[in-house]
Amino acid sequence: xxxxxxxxxxxxxxxxxxxxxxxxxxxxxxxxxxxxxxxxxxxxxxxxxxxxxxxxxxxxxxxxxxxxxxxxxxxxxxxxxxxxxxxxxxxxxxxxxxxxxxxxxxxxxxxxxxxxxxxxxxxxxxxxxxxxxxxxxxxxxxxxxxxxxxxxxxxxxxxxxxxxxxxxxxxxxxxxxxxxxxxxxxxxxxxxxxxxxxxxxxxxxx
Amino acid sequence: xxxxxxxxxxxxxxxxxxxxxxxxxxxxxxxxxxxxxxxxxxxxxxxxxxxxxxxxxxxxxxxxxxxxxxxxxxxxxxxxxxxxxxxxxxxxxxxxxxxxxxxxxxxxxxxxxxxxxxxxxxxxxxxxxxxxxxxxxxxxxxxxxxxxxxxxxxxxxxxxxxxxxxxxxxxxxxxxxxxxxxxxxxxxxxxxxxxxxxxxxxxxxx
DNA sequence: CATCGCGTAGGACGACTGTCCTAATACTCC
DNA sequence: GGAGTATTAGGACAGTCGTCCTACGCGATG
Numbered sequence: 371x372x373x374x375x376x377x378x379x380x381x382x383x384x385x386x387x388x389x390x391x392x393x394x395x396x397x398x399x400x401x402x403x404x405x406x407x408x409x410x411x412x413x414x415x416x417x418x419x420x421x422x423x424x425x426x427x428x429x430x431x432x433x434x435x436x437x438x439x440x441x442x443x444x445x446x447x448x449x450x451x452x453x454x455x456x457x458x459x460x461x462x463x464x465x466x467x468x469x470x471x472x473x474x475x476x477x478x479x480x481x482x483x484x485x486x487x488x489x490x491x492x493x494x495x496x497x498x499x500x501x502x503x504x505x506x507x508x509x510x511x512x513x514x515x516x517x518x519x520x521x522x523x524x525x526x527x528x529x530x531x532x533x534x535x536x537x538x539x540x541x542x543x544x545x546x547x548x549x550x551x552x553x554x555x556x557x558x559x560x561x562x563x564x565x566x567x568x569x570x571x572x573x574x575x576x
Numbered sequence: 577x578x579x580x581x582x583x584x585x586x587x588x589x590x591x592x593x594x595x596x597x598x599x600x601x602x603x604x605x606x607x608x609x610x611x612x613x614x615x616x617x618x619x620x621x622x623x624x625x626x627x628x629x630x631x632x633x634x635x636x637x638x639x640x641x642x643x644x645x646x647x648x649x650x651x652x653x654x655x656x657x658x659x660x661x662x663x664x665x666x667x668x669x670x671x672x673x674x675x676x677x678x679x680x681x682x683x684x685x686x687x688x689x690x691x692x693x694x695x696x697x698x699x700x701x702x703x704x705x706x707x708x709x710x711x712x713x714x715x716x717x718x719x720x721x722x723x724x725x726x727x728x729x730x731x732x733x734x735x736x737x738x739x740x741x742x743x744x745x746x747x748x749x750x751x752x753x754x755x756x757x758x759x760x761x762x763x764x765x766x767x768x769x770x771x772x773x774x775x776x777x778x779x780x781x782x
Numbered sequence: 783c784a785t786c787g788c789g790t791a792g793g794a795c796g797a798c799t800g801t802c803c804t805a806a807t808a809c810t811c812c
Numbered sequence: 813g814g815a816g817t818a819t820t821a822g823g824a825c826a827g828t829c830g831t832c833c834t835a836c837g838c839g840a841t842g
Binding site for chain 2: 482523538
């Protein structure tokens with residue numbers, strides 16, 4: 371913190387504020403107050419608010435990439451790596467309950483604003499999707515790897531959204547257990563686990 | 577449409593705009609343009625923007641309640657009713673892919689704004705949660721009914737968020753099939769279905 | 783026809799927003 | 813110490829926001 375560049379401080383403060391208050395709702399004045407610099411001076415470091423957003427997303431992408439690299443280093447087993455991802459909602463339960471998922475909420479907001487940086491923010495989802503897909507591929511589920519990656523992503527988004535809405539920590543832990551259980555089944559025998567739908571599946575519907 | 581009150585027209589237009597563009601991002605000017613009335617004249621019908629939001633949420637609650645009532649009338653089987661809920665993400669796939677879930681995105685936005693109407697909007701989640709809980713109770717899963725209701729809610733939120741981010745209709749259908757499959761298993765034998773975690777479950781984690 | 787009141791139009795208001803400009807400061811190297 | 817660059821402060825700008833006010837149109841009632 372002490373040795374951080376002014377630019378880095380701005381990005382970090384903006385990151386936090388965008389996460390907690392949303393992008394549009396966060397004004398330059400609020401960021402300036404957080405970094406203790408004057409409002410007009412932003413334009414020495416960034417040429418617009420969108421520019422700050424771009425830097426924030428880039429920083430988040432960097433941080434996530436580093437996180438995934440570390441998981442890969444600490445966990446050789448692909449299944450263990452996937453479990454690490456599943457555990458995120460527990461690890462970050464405090465922030466998630468207060469502010470939701472940083473990736474999901476930002477993407478949703480930028481979509482509603484029709485903001486040009488939406489694609490860049492979508493890269494955060496794509497990053498996790500590709501990483502999970504690779505882990506499932508290594509597990510031997512090559513053909514379904516992408517669908518499984520999406521399923522795990524959907525799990526985390528669903529849990530984050532509801533944990534945020536109801537501020538329910540027990541719910542998070544229950545759902546994580548459920549997902550761990552499903553992963554165990556799926557790793558042992560893909561066909562036995564719920565969701566390994568045969569190719570027809572006309573409709574189990576009413 | 578033709579016979580609708582000006583007030584009703586305002587609420588309907590605001591509902592659509594809040595959904596598509598977000599609450600904060602939607603200005604009075606935008607609503608006025610949609611309803612073809614003058615901007616300043618809003619305050620004859622509503623005393624503030626928050627007041628419009630309150631009316632929009634109330635209208636959404638009404639509509640959802642009517643929808644659930646209709647499901648109950650058309651579908652006597654609790655399992656069939658739950659499947660109807662699961663099918664929402666398919667039925668509304670176009671809007672969901674374009675704008676996300678109306679309940680989830682509104683709740684998330686109001687939370688970030690620290691808006692007083694957040695609790696009111698949370699009532700939309702609570703409505704579905706209680707309704708699903710009752711269906712699971714009738715299915716005989718009384719003790720787990722609330723947890724199961726939350727699980728189904730999380731499913732819908734996760735699917736909506738990702739379908740929105742990736743605009744992927746096939747993903748929606750896959751996940752819906754997966755959920756139908758899980759429901760079939762769970763209804764037949766709760767212990768066999770993934771997620772029926774025993775009470776200890778120290779850690780399936782690595 | 784006159785009166786009343788509901789509904790509307792359109793502009794004015796202060797407060798904010800992101801942006802830009804200019805003057806002053808801090809720091810570095812000769 | 814002085815010159816030059818890097819960084820900052822603070823105000824001015826035009827635009828938009830939610831809000832409020834006043835005057836006008838219009839239909840019903842007497």
